[in-house]
Amino acid sequence: MSTDHHHPAEPAPIERRVAALEALLTERGLVSPGFVDEVNRAYEEDIGPRNGAKVVARAWVDPDYRRRLLADSTAAIAELGFGGAEGDHMQVVENTDSVHNVVVCTLCSCYPWPVLGLPPTWYKDPAYRARVVREPRAVLAEMGCQLDDDVEVAVWDSSAEQRYLVLPQQPAGTDDLSEDQLAELVTRDAMIGVARP
Amino acid sequence: MELAHDLGGREGFGSVDVEPDEPVFHEPWERTARALVFAAMGTHPDPTTSAFRHAIERMDPGHYLASSYYEHWLTAAATIAVESGVVAPAELETRAGGAFPLARPAVQPEIDGTGTQRFEVGDRVRVVAAPHGGHTRCPAYLCDRTGTVTRVDGRFSLPDVEAHSTERVEEGTYGVGFSARDLWDDAEPDVVVHVDLWDSYLEPA
Numbered sequence: 001m002s003t004d005h006h007h008p009a010e011p012a013p014i015e016r017r018v019a020a021l022e023a024l025l026t027e028r029g030l031v032s033p034g035f036v037d038e039v040n041r042a043y044e045e046d047i048g049p050r051n052g053a054k055v056v057a058r059a060w061v062d063p064d065y066r067r068r069l070l071a072d073s074t075a076a077i078a079e080l081g082f083g084g085a086e087g088d089h090m091q092v093v094e095n096t097d098s099v100h101n102v103v104v105c106t107l108c109s110c111y112p113w114p115v116l117g118l119p120p121t122w123y124k125d126p127a128y129r130a131r132v133v134r135e136p137r138a139v140l141a142e143m144g145c146q147l148d149d150d151v152e153v154a155v156w157d158s159s160a161e162q163r164y165l166v167l168p169q170q171p172a173g174t175d176d177l178s179e180d181q182l183a184e185l186v187t188r189d190a191m192i193g194v195a196r197p
Numbered sequence: 198m199e200l201a202h203d204l205g206g207r208e209g210f211g212s213v214d215v216e217p218d219e220p221v222f223h224e225p226w227e228r229t230a231r232a233l234v235f236a237a238m239g240t241h242p243d244p245t246t247s248a249f250r251h252a253i254e255r256m257d258p259g260h261y262l263a264s265s266y267y268e269h270w271l272t273a274a275a276t277i278a279v280e281s282g283v284v285a286p287a288e289l290e291t292r293a294g295g296a297f298p299l300a301r302p303a304v305q306p307e308i309d310g311t312g313t314q315r316f317e318v319g320d321r322v323r324v325v326a327a328p329h330g331g332h333t334r335c336p337a338y339l340c341d342r343t344g345t346v347t348r349v350d351g352r353f354s355l356p357d358v359e360a361h362s363t364e365r366v367e368e369g370t371y372g373v374g375f376s377a378r379d380l381w382d383d384a385e386p387d388v389v390v391h392v393d394l395w396d397s398y399l400e401p402a
Contacts (some may be wrong), residue, residue: 013293014268014271015224015226016294016295017271017275017297018226018230019229019293020289020292020293020297021233021237021271021274021275021278021284021289022229024278025284028284030236030240030283031232031233035232035236036232039231039232039235040232044221044222044228091372104205106203106204106336106338107204107334107336109266120216120219121214121216122216126262127210127211129204130208131210131213133205133390134205134206134381134384134385136385136388137388138385139213143215151387153388155389155391156391157336157390157392157393159335160334160350160353160370160393161350161353161370162350
């Protein structure tokens with residue numbers, strides 16, 4: 001992929017195809033000016049992993065919220081104002097000393113948009129989707145997350161309507177941090193389950 | 198029949214390529230392609246996520262594996278717009294100044310669905326769904342494998358029917374846990390793979 005955004009000599013074939021379909025759908029009244037921005041802007045500006053991080057931090061500081069989150073994830077996430085497309089049926093899965101959770105969609109790239117935004121490329125690529133169900137420890141180790149041998153791995157293949165969010169373990173020595181400071185520690189990858197905060 | 202998109206457990210793809218601080222979109226065409234899916238779905242007679250997914254799954258396998266996520270979205274958008282009759286393939290090629298590969302035509306599967314909810318948490322179940330050439334959300338790696346129902350999620354529309362017609366068959370869906378070693382002899386130990394499955398994909402084990 002070209003990284004020169006300044007003066008491409010000629011549009012790539014994929015750019016010409018996108019422009020062709022956009023022009024034809026615009027002429028037929030199916031794409032209005034501003035439509036592309038309208039569809040995407042929220043995911044570029046508002047909806048991303050900071051939402052999920054707020055959910056995790058709340059669960060770390062508030063045991064009652066944690067219980068509600070694990071009992072009815074969709075409702076507890078909605079308490080913080082997050083929900084909508086690809087988040088209507090949420091399942092939060094909790095890491096413990098004995099179980100580590102990791103999320104995938106082997107058939108496409110299902111992902112909890114309201115709490116994590118749009119998925120990163122590696123989550124959508126064949127290597128991750130093919131391998132993480134069969135050799136998750138190896139995949140996680142390659143991504144920098146070593147698991148102890150006595151930890152069971154639970155892999156969640158998002159094949160139907162449920163969307164998954166991993167609740168990581170709170171790092172040791174962070175008990176005196178505020179909820180906002182804790183949220184800063186929570187990464188997208190920790191909530192997919194390929195990293196720890 | 199193994200389809201290109203049905204990737205769980207397949208080998209030979211190498212390492213996971215992580216890009217640090219990846220932007221939401223890499224190129225302007227990606228965000229346009231994403232939006233065009235929503236525009237094209239507006240022309241579909243029965244616009245479901247199942248129909249959209251199936252448009253991607255019908256891509257030529259070589260094209261699917263060699264192209265990026267947003268090229269899949271563009272191809273699905275164009276295919277749906279063509280099948281809805283709002284644009285013609287020749288117009289797309291003329292405007293693009295070259296080839297404009299579309300997905301293959303859909304094959305109507307013969308499947309009725311059970312329309313019921315037969316299983317409870319703790320039940321042992323065997324995956325019986327045979328690939329039927331149409332859309333399904335039953336991963337091929339589960340074929341003939343046995344697992345345990347860990348969650349009952351209520352009734353949802355069976356994608357295998359919904360993707361191909363305006364009919365709907367609502368039936369139980371379940372979280373089902375499988376030992377990875379029961380799926381692949383060489384899988385890592387102490388791994389449980391949880392997959393969400395419709396009632397039609399299962400029989401009592």
